Amino acid sequence: xxxxxxxxxxxxxxxxxxxxxxxxxxxxxxxxxxxxxxxxxxxxxxxxxxxxxxxxxxxxxxxxxxxxxxxxxxxxxxxxxxxxxxxxxxxxxxxxxxxxxxxxxxxxxxxxxxx
Amino acid sequence: xxxxxxxxxxxxxxxxxxxxxxxxxxxxxxxxxxxxxxxxxxxxxxxxxxxxxxxxxxxxxxxxxxxxxxxxxxxxxxxxxxxxxxxxxxxxxxxxxxxxxxxxxxxxxxxx
Numbered sequence: 348x349x350x351x352x353x354x355x356x357x358x359x360x361x362x363x364x365x366x367x368x369x370x371x372x373x374x375x376x377x378x379x380x381x382x383x384x385x386x387x388x389x390x391x392x393x394x395x396x397x398x399x400x401x402x403x404x405x406x407x408x409x410x411x412x413x414x415x416x417x418x419x420x421x422x423x424x425x426x427x428x429x430x431x432x433x434x435x436x437x438x439x440x441x442x443x444x445x446x447x448x449x450x451x452x453x454x455x456x457x458x459x460x461x462x
Numbered sequence: 463x464x465x466x467x468x469x470x471x472x473x474x475x476x477x478x479x480x481x482x483x484x485x486x487x488x489x490x491x492x493x494x495x496x497x498x499x500x501x502x503x504x505x506x507x508x509x510x511x512x513x514x515x516x517x518x519x520x521x522x523x524x525x526x527x528x529x530x531x532x533x534x535x536x537x538x539x540x541x542x543x544x545x546x547x548x549x550x551x552x553x554x555x556x557x558x559x560x561x562x563x564x565x566x567x568x569x570x571x572x573x574x
Contacts, residue, residue, distance in 0.1 A: 380561055384503075389466075389548050389564030403561065436503050449493045449552060450510055451562065456503035 351454035353439050359460045360429055367425045368457045372441030378448050379422050381414055382438040383407065384456070390438050396422060429461045465489050468549050468565035475572050481536040483568045485549030488530065492552050495562065496523050496534045499546040508534070508547075539572045546570070 352371045360366050372379050378397050382390035393412070394404045398419035408414075411429075416422040426433055436458050440451040467486045475481055485494070496508040509516050509523040511532065516523050520539075525532040536543055546569050550562040 382564075387566065389550070389566045390505075390562075391564070392561040395561055438503070438505065440505075447492075450507065451495075452507070453497075453505035456505075458503060 351439055351441050351452050353437075353454040353457050355457060356455060357458050357460075359462065361462050362429060362431060364429055365425065365427045366429055366459065367423055368437055368459075370422045370424070370439030370441075370454060372420070372422070372439070373443070373452055374420075376441035376443045376452070377419075378442040378444075379416055380440045380442070380451065381422070381424050382440065384436040384438060385434075390436075393424075426459075429459075431461045434459055434461045464565070465553070465563050466549055466551055466565040468547075468568050470568060471566070472569045473571070475539050475570070477540060477572055477574050479539050479572075481539050481543075481570065481572075483534045483547050483549075483570070485532045485534070485565055486530060487532075487549075487551050489551065489563075490554045491530075492554050494525055494532050495550040495552075496532075497548040497550060499548060499567070501545075505548070536570075541572045541574050544571050 354369045380395040381393040384390040392405050393408050394414050396416040399416050411427045414424045436456045438456045439454040442448045442451045469484045494511045498506045511525045520537045522535040546567040548567045549565040
């Protein structure tokens with residue numbers, strides 16, 4: 348198993364465009380989390396899935412953001428009508444059921460730059 | 463006030479020095495994590511603690527639940543230890559028991 352993977356690693360877009368990121372968790376990890384990290388700060392929680400169900404969303408997740416995990420495996424995070432304030436690193440993590448989901452394994456992140 | 467506070471924000475050390483990074487939190491927790499983030503973004507989990515002390519190689523992590531405080535120590539520091547070290551907690555507060563709350567990180571630079 349190669350760990351959590353995210354694509355693309357970098358994305359540069361113009362303000363107003365839509366972007367979509369993909370996260371492939373470690374296989375058989377039930378939970379999948381999305382976080383956002385701006386420069387000089389720690390990551391902030393956006394949303395998480397247990398299997399295909401989206402169980403919690405942060406108030407940071409405006410209506411321009413949507414996340415899906417249609418088959419309980421990979422997940423996508425879409426940002427519509429991007430704004431310069433969306434520029435950040437978007438991190439995905441997955442977590443196995445054993446030990447009560449306390450451990451999270453992080454992907455390398457997707458760095459978004461909105462011009 | 464942030465739920466998770468780290469100090470110092472930046473730390474520069476000479477190779478071989480003993481390093482301590484501190485983390486204080488204000489909520490009840492079920493677990494505390496120490497994470498390492500290298501340039502480029504990838505995050506690696508170093509420790510997960512709910513009590514006591516853990517050691518892995520030159521890294522030691524301690525937690526005092528009563529004082530809501532944890533420390534990460536690096537013995538015989540090396541330039542390859544240069545990274546951002548992040549403390550994160552899993553809160554037991556209702557509605558937030560499933561994701562991590564992160565500190566803002568400590569940028570460690572170890573000079574040769």
